[in-house]
Amino acid sequence: MGFCSSYSEVQKFESSAVVARNQDTADPLDQSHFLQFVADNVDHNIDTINGNKTFHGMGIISCTTLGIMKSPKEIPRVQLTTDELISAGHINVFHYNSDQLGNSFTSLRFQKVQELDILIKVLWPLKSPVPGWSGLMQMVCTGNNPGLSNVTFLPMIDVNPSYMSCVYSTLKFVSKEASYHNRTPVINFDQPLYLKALMITCGEECKNVVVRLSGFNTEMSFL
Template identity: 30%
Template sequence: MGFFQFVFDNADFNVATISGHNTFHSMGGIGCVTPDSGKSRHTINRSTKLVKADVTGEFGENYERTRIEILPFINLQPTDPSSIYTALNFSRKQSSLHGMKTCFVTFDQPLNAKAIEIVASDEILQGVVVRMNGFHLLMSFMGSVGYIMGGSGLEVLWESVYAPASVVHMMTGHAYVHALRAHLLTSVALFTFMMTEMEDKTKESLLALHKAIIGQKPVDLEDEKVMQTLIEKNQQRIKTEKERSQTRRLWLNYMEQVSLIKQFIYAERTGDWALHLNSIRQMIPYFHAAGHLAYAKSARIYLQQMQALQTTMNETEFGKFTKDGYFTIRRKDNLWGGIISDQSIEQNLMRLLKISGGMTRGRGITDSSLAMLVHAFPYCIPIC
């Protein structure tokens, strides 16, 4: 039996670009089935040339890939409670048809709050669990980091590489790809600067461990002791550096925030449920500090609901969702093949509505062509 979950998002597009009227309001959705049984109604054979394993190397084990099905559009205002109820009820029925007692549905933050209220007030939907939108949560967290680091010189540093107009969006977390790469590179640069002040013996131990990890060699007990000693030394050094000046404290805190970003991505990519919850728990104080109160509130409610899952879910389903990592969407059957659930709908549905041939290209759209697109997309997108 497959494990089903559903993701819904706004599909609002201004299809009449000249007048600004007759905007297309709808809610798009996808159904995610793990493992991919290969029984999709949309199948097309294609030849692929794969790189041999002896070239790339192997790490870990094979993981179950997820099949993504495009659901029919709900042609109503996405913020209308009727639209949300329709999506919830449809997901519940589909999960029930496939033998699942618990139905997972993901919405973005504004719809998430309304969906939780609807589920709490309707006995029919008691088996439905509303999940947090991790992709937009991560964007909001990067915006929180940018707010906290405002005026620190981070913008000036980034402007030496990126255009100033782009840096404005990167600091708010909206330019996701650029912002993520900039945070990672800045963190590496700061760590490299810290390395220059380390003892030679500590550097040698770090390099030896790095080579062992890159070479995928088994780590023996002696190496584990060395690693533990390095961690303890590093924590003590960070504590000492924070006490030396406020500037050092600011940038060391920034490195911890970037580490939290990497930790969250690692949890989603590998399907580590405990790390996923722990990452969100550590993000909440930063949401409060930056004034992102909507995500601070939603994240806290989400944690409370997820911690109570074990008492309400079927044991088999709970094991698949948490231990087997089915909470994430896997595009590939390897360790690093998972993506965040609401990121999958952006990649598989929303992106194709905006590219050439989609709804937003051209000088306008008629009712007949709009109807054709809405009904054809669920069948055309999997082939594309």
């Protein structure tokens, strides 16, 4: 006979783990670690009978390379109210005014990549054997592998990710997280969110944030 935890017991463990993580303040990273963030839309209960209690918001993770070895820790069993649980994973939402955009983005010019596209089409068949797309990383990466990375799930923002205020709040949050580790904030988005984040950082707000188009979306631009 095995043991089985009830659903309520699993929920209690999850809520206790959230509070325990907030109380566990990690030491700032040293110079041997690279820190970057990734944000994208996240959905939960997208199809319900009455259309209520759905979730469509912004999910955020942090990636640390080299990974940090973490020893197992005990999760204290605590009794939490709903308000206490919400406050433990809360990210402040800041309203973004379109007037803050300014004229910086309108003057932004992207370099043409037509020459690079032609180069890829010419050189690809000359490679023997011809690699599949799954072998792209082996072709372009050289040197030693830096090792595994730590991926940490961060709180979500309960706002439609396509709203400028949600993207703006995400940039403010990762900027604060990176400053704790004395790092320049670096964040990866997919193409629609990347464009909105770029528009914000071209203005006066969040100019210190480095916005990147995620690697997969960059690769898809050439397919």
